[in-house]
Amino acid sequence: MGFEGIGASVRRKEDQRFLNGKGNYTDDINRPGQTYASIKRSDRPHAKILSIDISAAKAAPGVLAVFTGADLDAEEIGGLPCGWQIHNKDGSPMAEPKHPVLAVGKVRHVGDPIAVVIAETRQQAKDAAELLVIDLEDLPAVAGVRDAIAPGATAVHDDAPGNICYDWHLGDKAMVDAAFASAHKVVRLDLLNNRLIPNAMEPRAAIGDFDVNSGDYTLYTTSQNPHVIRLLMGAFVLHIPENKLRVVAPDVGGGFGSKIYHYAEEAIVTWASAKVRRPIKWTAERTESFMSDAHGRDHDSTAEMAIDAEGHFLALRVNTLCNMGAYLSTFAPAVPTYLYATLLAGVYKTPAIYVEVKAVFTNTVPVDAYRGAGRPEATFLVERLVDAVAKDTGIDKIELRRKNFIPSDAFPYQTPVALQYDSGDYTATLNSALKAADYAGFEARRQTAAAKGKLRGIGISTYLEACGIAPSAVVGSLGARAGLYEVANIRVHPTGSVTVFTGTHSHGQGHETTLAQLVCEQLGVPMSQVEVVHGDTAKIPFGMGTYGSRSLAVGGTAMVKAMDKIIAKGKKIAAHLMEAAVEDIEFKDNVFSVAGTDKTKTLTDISLAAYVPHNYPIEELEPGLDETAFYDPKNFTFPGGCHIAEVEIDPETGVTTVINFSAVDDVGRVVNPMIVEGQIQGGVAQGIGQALLEAAIYDKEGQLLSGSMMDYTMPRADNLPNISVGTETTLCTHNPLGVKGCGEVGAIGSPPAVINALVDALKEYGVRHINMPATPQKIWSLIQAGKPALAAE
């Protein structure tokens, strides 16, 4: 075996099954006697439900049952709970209207589930759902945040006056106002952050399986966090105790946030399977995904920077309206507050920041965290504003950034918006990215392109994010209704092989490989003898799952702590076997030795003794070598870096080509460079998608216009460039691995780099800002509008 520990690009263990078509995704699972559910959804954005006639559907071939919201209400099934409570400026709690599992009384967005049909086959269920007669009376609807808060707008919920979920703020307003009053200059930018549809390639699916004899429920589901689903669904919706409810999240085909949340369909199939006494499978068709998976982003912001005569940032003022959709999804309230406003300092030493956020209900699909969650919104705003400052002051965009960077000797650094950054070196990532992008050679490339009639631009984003979520006490004080620790159970088997049970979940991140590498590193066990188990509440003690780039920083640290316990116990056993003092036992590379002697015992000798305790300190020590650790992080982690995009526009068509993309990120210590590079490339692709291609579009009445892959532009291979990835490392100071997290940086850093590049390419056309996505039509129109400005020069 070659080197397999921390730092090795070990090829992935999970690939063997995926490459042979032997993955085990939820829809691949079939339970004996399985039936199928089809869900009837609203095609209206906002309407009163006058009546539902189920008789024809119920009589259709193969149909076992039809349920509506009334059936759930009759059993006092709870609404889908929200996991985070924000408080208003005046201290009162946010508006939190009930989110029924199946609509009751009203539908509030296109896609809102109204009824479910259970039948013998998928096709029979679908056919019967067409026979439901649902009488709806249209109500006026609102889709955009500004329409929703306009006086006289229709109320999405009676118990959310003015459609306001919360009106929240952060920072020192008086200090910011004073800085603006005495500023040399104020630069303002109005920005939209486009609404996105996550579109993991595996559509959501769920199988509810009730065991009539034991009374046990099993839910197989496409989830990033099975224990969280068990907690939310068991405790708040269906009232099933944990011992009677098992949640399995098997192989999951991508999540990007959209599979964190507890969805109605999970509760429906679990509950209904006890009614029909058969397992029930539901698998989303892609059209359903578009109208029922939580969407992402959708901010409307005003940002102002006060600067002094030299271009130092004095204060930042931000006002944001954010769209919550029709109901609060699991983490939704946290995204535009503690994952957004707290990030507005970025990598800059801006001394005063004040931000106001209004969260608004609309007749659209619920909006929640999507890869990056809040941090891409903050980064887009800050990095666009910094470029606008450069433009308005004439200061070079790189010089301006350097001038305002938090210096590398200033850590730990307390920002004016709550976070304390532990480490970073923004100059190092900037310098390295400038080199990778051959920034110095750009002017020559621009001229070559210009000679061919093309417009070239280069854009920079120097960003930071907060992940590795999160210290439980901190998030608790901010409104989280859960702790955000992580759990690992390390089982050393009698012959020295190891199984890791982790509360994190892999849906593309490669945990079965990366986490096994931690075991190779710490216990000296080869990869071939390490198995990682995740995604099953019956096997894993507990866990909060995977999101917020937390798996390694929090889950990996839990593993380290559990392995520390294994080593500590192993030393006691070794001391007994080698008749030495525990203090004299050392452990390294799978071997326990007595310091200063040649006496050694391997981990296998020790584990064997632990499970066959014939010669064993049985009076003081339990048999077995199996340890669990819960780890609650001390702080967030703070990856950062520099992304540089080089674009070329064809002015005849407005088509943008991303010529080069260079990312240099500081993600802390890198365990598997191959996997980290892949994570960053994937994130950047989603960021370029946001910047150039993707938009969830509603018409004014709340109809989803981009409701299929024919209408919503997913990035394809020929839309994207090669993505060069580099790293510059500073270690996280508060976890033993020094890791920060790499899952989201790509999607956070890249969108402003692309838009900054486009604005740069179009500078002669008087373009100051472009809202995403920068479609060819938008670019072409800007070029047409800017032609007089060009002619006047």
Add this chain to the structure above:
Amino acid sequence: MPQVTLTVNGKQHTATVEGRTLLVELLRETLGMTGTHVGCDTSQCGACVVHVDGKSVKSCTMLALQAEGASVVTIEGLAAADGTLHPMQEMFREHHALQCGFCTPGMVMSAIDLVNTHPQGITEQEIREGLEGNLCRCTGYHNIVKAIVAAWPLMHGKVAAE
């Protein structure tokens, strides 16, 4: 209901299907071969690509009955009986061209057809355009392109012409 007889990965099957049954439904639901995936309902994503008589086909876009007498190869049929991976599978692993693995079966089947149909060599741009019908949300395609570039000489038994 009508019957269809076809060969899948070298083995003959006869199944009773509805007229509307899709080839992918026959594979996944009737034959229990779940390696081929369904990622959309508009023929956009390519997660369902299989080979029908040697050509890559979106199996969600073909009726099961249209496969009468056809020879179908799915992702499950690529590796040799002793488990040796097809060079395309091997290069996908080597170049980390998969993350969640959901697009992978269709991506690998399309990639093989792409290399087969470019015996004179293939450029990165041709690969990117050739993958137009396959969506991947995880990788950003960079490593998929690399894997296909690396598989070309292995599949054609020579060094690429470029």
